[in-house]
Amino acid sequence: MPDLPDITPFRRRLDELDAQMADPNLFTDPRRAATVSRDQQRMARLVGNYDQVLRLREQIAEARALLRDPQSDPDLRELAEMELPENEEKVAELEREVLIGMIPPEPTDSRNTLLEIRAGAGGDEAALFAGELFRAYSRFADTQGWNVQPMSSSDAERGGMKEVIALITGDEVYRQLKFESGVHRVQRVPVTEANGRIHTSTVTVAVMPEAEEVDVHIDPQELEISVSRASGPGGQGVNTTDSAVQILHKPTGMIVQCADERSQIKNKARAMTVLRARLLKLKEEEERAKYAAQRRGQIGTGDRSERIRTYNFPQSRVTDHRIGLTLHSLPQVMEGEFEPLVNALLQEDMALKLAALSDAGPTPAWKTS
Incomplete structure (x- = not known):
């Protein structure tokens, strides 16, 4: 025993x-x-x-x-x-x-979540997959009873999305989505490919817990806020008023833009929500990097530069490289059936935490803030 x-x-x-x-x-x-x-x-x-x-x-x-x-x-x-x-x-x-x-509960597990998806390498094909991946996550959210509220988006000329940011609200959203951060690679034959060659494209995903005022202190003096005319679809009202908001956080160089709403005030509030979440994510990643050196293993850093998953359409295969899990059910995953991936990642995280707890000896960090 x-x-x-x-x-x-x-x-x-x-x-x-x-x-x-x-x-x-x-x-x-x-x-x-x-x-x-x-x-x-x-x-x-x-x-x-x-x-x-x-x-x-x-x-x-x-x-x-x-x-x-x-x-x-x-x-x-x-x-x-x-x-x-x-x-x-x-x-x-x-x-x-x-x-x-x-095992001490992670206070952010029950938080609402900011989901960012950006087209990476691959041009039009990357933008198309970014749109498809956002649709898949939205369908998964529907099955969980969550609400998806788009915060900012930029459509690509030939379909798909250059980037999209959405707030997902519901029960334990961050707990289930936190391991989705990283590079998602897609392998398939583009519609425009006449010779039937398989192309590889990438999409980057960032999953961030919604930050509260007490999580991150933002000095107004460190912000540079500018407004401009919104561009793109949205109607005459959007394009004729200075409703688009851009916020620069000078210490980190982070830039957040929001132009989806007609109201400058609403766009500024949304941009601040995204900025707070990004700063909290940065803070967590710094802490995780220190902790990772002491752990025997980890599922991932949460860094968007880390390749985590490949979606191979010709073979209908999804592979999560962090835990070596391969599923031959790509169509179902793209329809929002992420449960097998999410559950496997949660189980692996639990196993790593149990191993770390066994190694830690008789002084566990039991008290939550």
Whole structure:
């Protein structure tokens, strides 16, 4: 049986949460009360499972001692022999649940998400695939009951999209989409290819949790905001008013543009939402890079320069290069059936976190901010 990390910090945390739940003042802030209640239930479940593991281990040890003793009562030996496999299976399952419960939840997992898709190498073909990939993610969002709100987009002349930014709202959006960041490669015969040759194109995807004011501090003095006439489709009103907004964040050089709305105020608000999300993503990537050096492995950095997946149309094949998963169901994936990919990535992430927790010893980072 594996040694479990020390439960003491978790018991201490449960005592703190119990005390907070007993304070009537807590419920004057419903949002805070919901968070504390959720944490208290999670911690109580963890401590309860740990205590059950200890009881089952004692029962297993007694059963094994009974079976080794030739002088023991035959009826008791028969009962111990029957119960031992069931208890061993049950304790193994509970030990895994305890380890999973000790993994600190990522606070951004429950956040709404900014999805950015940009055509990369491949010209018209890359733009076409960018549009198809956005459609596939939108269909996946529909199956999850999420809402997709386009924030900014730029159509390509021959179809598809040069880039698109959308806000996806719903339950645990970032948790399920966070591993989609990176380079998505497509291999297929373009419609314009007369000789039937397979071309390779790329699309870059960035997935960012929606940032809150407390996550990222933006000094207004560090922003350069300019407005201009919106261009492209959208009607006469869009093209005759200074509604398009561009924001330059001077310290990082990040530029965000938004022109989809007729209102300059709405475009500025949307641009600030995107900027905050990008800055939070940058902050997370810097922290992840430091942490990655200490980890035995990781699914990916979340960097949009990392090639993560190939969509091979001639062979109807999708391959995720980070976990070596290949699916021969490309048409279904392009219709929004991302569940097999998403679930496999989440399982791999969980396995890596469990391995890291086992290596970490008795001092887990259990307390959430």
